[in-house]
Amino acid sequence: MLDDFFIRALIAGVGTAITAGWLGTFVVWRRMAYFGDATAHAAVLGVALALGFQISILVGVTFTASGMAVLLWALHGRGFSVDTLLGVLSHGALAIGLLAVAMVPGPRVSLDAYLFGDILTVSKMDLAVIWCGLAVVAGVLWWRWSALVTSTVSPDLAYAAGVDPRREQLILSLLLAGVVAVSIKVVGALLITALLIIPAAAARNVARTPEMMAVIAALIGGASAIGGLHASLWFDAPAGPPIVVAAIILFALGVVLRPLFIRR
Amino acid sequence: MSLITARKLSVRQGDKTVLQNVDFEIRKGEIVTIVGPNGSGKSTLLRTLIGAVTPESGELNRKTKLRIGYVPQKLFVDGAMPLTVRRFLDVPKRVKNSEAEAALDRTGVAHLADHPLNGLSGGQFQRVLLARAILVKPDILMLDEATQGLDQPGSAAFYQLIEELRDTLGCAVLMVSHELHVVMSASDRVICLNGHVCCEGAPDVVSAAPEYRQLFGTGTKGALALYRHDHNHDHDHVHEHDHTCDHEGAH
Incomplete structure (x- = not known):
């Protein structure tokens, strides 16, 4: 079964989209969209470093993405304008990454696979790495759920309950870096934020509790991956963009259905 | 038994000293009200006690596994x-x-x-x-301006509810209010804060005039008492600190 490239793509895509959809609820709740962008752009720098030093792409990307996550976490609330800071770091990482890739000696490397994903070439080994990474992210998310939600509702309520919201934010930032690192092969650095935000935003329209929103976001992510991959086969198009388009269609559906679910 | 003890607590925010040398203690089952004008550091003190603000200096001891019911x-x-x-x-x-x-x-x-x-x-x-x-x-309920936005009968009912809760739950209550002249009659102690502790004592002792209480007592079932903010009273129970109170605007 795993010998079929399309089956491998489905397994990788669905797993990534489900986890990203679930984690994405926090990205929406805490307004961390740019944070996701910055982490993903840092991943491009990680690709360049990995190619330059001839180490595994996963190691390079994990290193830079979590480095960016920790840097942003440390600078947060230190009197910097977060919005501006994110703009500087995010595009800085992307530009330096692109430059560094161009400077890697040897034949010219095409970055397309890392910017937009190359899900149809996912190997059995890639599958194992992706699913292990996702399992770790999902496990931590499950374990810290209550503390993460409490910190998101109100940092002060978290402190009063003996939960350190700064620590929870660091955990969340690292989880984000982890998802970016394992999914760069699936949807690429430029589209991963879409998988984080769009399913969660779609779920917001019909959910009444945080848990319900998380489940629906995960389902919408999974459905988008299945729909998008089939569309890419149908239209003979690269796989990343149709997955995002499928998520956007579901988002639009959610907006239309919203009045049925949300009492005003 | 002491739930929270703070000694010489100082808190800075940016380059402004918000709290200076604040001593504080609350014991099991006690109702303590902190009053002070806007910007006097009341909320900051509460947030320091729950651990949300790190003091620059001083000591802060909480009973181990203290359960805090915080109402922001x-x-x-x-x-x-x-x-x-x-x-x-x-x-x-x-x-x-x-x-x-x-x-x-x-x-x-x-x-x-x-x-x-x-x-x-x-x-x-x-x-x-x-x-x-x-x-x-909770071992202690902490309420920050809990009656803000409530009308007078509303606050009176709210204070009564708090008192009932204290009696049934057996928890201590720490309240913050900017209504300098109105505090709960059930308070065991009133602390006046303005960056530092100006004075503290029992409300009926601090408010020298009982006729004020009577004035508020009718119509609010005695839940509200008037605390006249006066630093010149020299009652035995009132603990005067060696700071001066300088919040003219509050009177």
């Missing part, structure tokens, strides 16, 4: 997260439905359980916050 002054509920009143009661820990219902019933908002959290009126929201706070089975 404001809770901005972002519409991005869907949250019903019932789900909010599960923050930070899941509670049984029966317990949640009992808590909402106790604070008089049982009918709001399925309501979205944003969209409640100020008074309803305060009662939901209070219901959540008592569900953590």
Whole structure:
């Protein structure tokens, strides 16, 4: 079964989209969209470093993405304008990454696979790495759920309950870096934020509790991956963009259905 | 038994000293009210006691595993997260439905359980916050300007509810109020704060004139008492600190 490239793509895509959809609820709740962008752009720098030093792409990307996550976490609330800071770091990482890739000696490397994903070439080994990474992210998310939600509702309520919201934010930032690192092969650095935000935003329209929103976001992510991959086969198009388009269609559906679910 | 003890607590925010050499103690079952004008550091003191603000110097000791029921002054509920009143009661820990219902019933908002959290009126929201706070089975309830936005009968009812809760739960109560002249008659102690502790003492001792209490006592079932803010009284029970109080605007 795993010998079929399309089956491998489905397994990788669905797993990534489900986890990203679930984690994405926090990205929406805490307004961390740019944070996701910055982490993903840092991943491009990680690709360049990995190619330059001839180490595994996963190691390079994990290193830079979590480095960016920790840097942003440390600078947060230190009197910097977060919005501006994110703009500087995010595009800085992307530009330096692109430059560094161009400077890697040897034949010219095409970055397309890392910017937009190359899900149809996912190997059995890639599958194992992706699913292990996702399992770790999902496990931590499950374990810290209550503390993460409490910190998101109100940092002060978290402190009063003996939960350190700064620590929870660091955990969340690292989880984000982890998802970016394992999914760069699936949807690429430029589209991963879409998988984080769009399913969660779609779920917001019909959910009444945080848990319900998380489940629906995960389902919408999974459905988008299945729909998008089939569309890419149908239209003979690269796989990343149709997955995002499928998520956007579901988002639009959610907006239309919203009045049925949300009492005003 | 002392629940929280603070000694010579100083807090800076930016380059401004918000609290200076504040000594504080609250014991089991005690009701303490902190009064002071706006910007006097009342909320900062509360947030320091819960651990949200790190003091620059001084000592802060909390009883181990102290359970705090915190009612913040404001809770901005972002519409991005869907949250019903019932789900909010599960923050930070899941509670049984029966317990949640009992808590909402106790604070008089049982009918709001399925309501979205944003969209409640100020008074309803305060009662939901209070219901959540008592569900953590607190050793101490901390209320920051809990009666803000309530009219006078509303605050009187709220104070009465707090007093009942103290009696049934056996918890200590620490309240903050900017209403310099009005504090709860049930307070065991009143602390006047303006960056430092100006003075403290029993409310009926601090407020020298009983006729003021009588004035407020009618119509509010005695839940409100008038505390005349006066630093020149020289009663034995009033503990005067060696700082000067300089908040003219507050009188």
